[in-house]
Amino acid sequence: MSVTILRTVADLRVTVAGWRRAGETVAVVPTMGALHAGHLSLVEAAQAAADRVIVTLFVNPKQFNSPEDLAAYPRTEETDARKLEAVGDAVLYAPDGGEIYPPGFATTVSVTGVSEGLCGAHRPGHFDGVATVVAKLLLQTGADLGFFGEKDFQQLHVVRRMARDLDIPVEIVGVPIVREDDGLALSSRNVRLSPGDRTIAPALYTALSDAATRLSAGEEPADVLAHAAERVREAGYSDVEYLELRAEDDLAPLDRPDRPARLLVAAWLGGVRLIDNVKVAPASTR
Numbered sequence: 001m002s003v004t005i006l007r008t009v010a011d012l013r014v015t016v017a018g019w020r021r022a023g024e025t026v027a028v029v030p031t032m033g034a035l036h037a038g039h040l041s042l043v044e045a046a047q048a049a050a051d052r053v054i055v056t057l058f059v060n061p062k063q064f065n066s067p068e069d070l071a072a073y074p075r076t077e078e079t080d081a082r083k084l085e086a087v088g089d090a091v092l093y094a095p096d097g098g099e100i101y102p103p104g105f106a107t108t109v110s111v112t113g114v115s116e117g118l119c120g121a122h123r124p125g126h127f128d129g130v131a132t133v134v135a136k137l138l139l140q141t142g143a144d145l146g147f148f149g150e151k152d153f154q155q156l157h158v159v160r161r162m163a164r165d166l167d168i169p170v171e172i173v174g175v176p177i178v179r180e181d182d183g184l185a186l187s188s189r190n191v192r193l194s195p196g197d198r199t200i201a202p203a204l205y206t207a208l209s210d211a212a213t214r215l216s217a218g219e220e221p222a223d224v225l226a227h228a229a230e231r232v233r234e235a236g237y238s239d240v241e242y243l244e245l246r247a248e249d250d251l252a253p254l255d256r257p258d259r260p261a262r263l264l265v266a267a268w269l270g271g272v273r274l275i276d277n278v279k280v281a282p283a284s285t286r
Contacts, residue, residue: 003084005092009140012054012093016142024051028143030134033057034074034188035083038178042147045175047088054141055084057094062101063129074188093141100136109135111165114157114251118264119275122241130155131162138168146170151177151185153262153277157251177276179205185276197270203235204267208278211243212263216281221245221256225263232267241266241273245280257283 006012019026027050029042039055046053057080064070077094084090108128115127138146146163148156160172178186183205184198193201211228215221229240246253248260261280266273 027145028141035080038186060133200236207231212280218283237267239268
């Protein structure tokens with residue numbers, strides 16, 4: 001098992017060109033580092049689907065809404081490389097800021113529709129930053145497949161729409177959420193939770209899961225969502241930014257789960273913003 005670290009587009013393209021000459025397929029797993037089991041599940045899915053895997057590591061300043069949040073984001077390249085070695089051969093593409101956004105860089109990719117509402121409403125410009133950097137990474141790697149976690153469900157939709165609209169020849173693959181034993185969705189931000197807040201954090205998933213069950217049973221959605229948000233606050237979360245029912249295929253707001261849906265939430269705990277989502281089966285099928 002080995003990990004090769006590349007830092008320039010030129011070196012990356014030479015490597016990928018060699019794979020292409022050998023007739024090999026390529027998958028990419030874009031990350032901002034601080035890798036955990038959720039990221040590694042993406043890498044393993046990519047390894048099962050393609051001959052070669054590129055894991056990108058770039059803390060993208062364009063998708064942060066505050067300098068403080070950017071500064072606090074964990075940077076653990078050496079540890080990340082060791083974790084990748086444990087799951088198999090891969091290339092770690094870890095460019096610096098100048099390689100991604102060279103002097104004079106003046107282009108922004110903006111995706112309307114699926115980027116609106118939810119995180120898009122509370123993090124202005126965030127999805128422009130995501131779409132811009134992911135477009136660059138897809139083009140730089142020339143990957144056949146791109147793997148993204150379903151925890152960032154709105155982001156997954158934004159990336160799919162962007163790749164489709166720009167005719168980037170890549171298949172975007174969503175990978176299910178990986179959770180701790182107590183239900184908390186794995187996230188690089190979880191390390192910023194205090195021990196006390198960490199014991200509270202699973203209440204988010206518990207409230208979502210119970211709400212999804214009640215919605216699928218045909219209970220009144222407005223009452224179910226209001227009760228779920230109140231449960232999250234009572235558990236110790238300081239704020240619930242949103243808790244909404246959306247269609248799974250296009251993120252359209254739903255009054256009730258009359259087709260496959262997701263219940264999505266963002267909430268603050270101890271100064272850390274956590275997001276999560278769960279599937280909601282259509283009420284008419286139960």
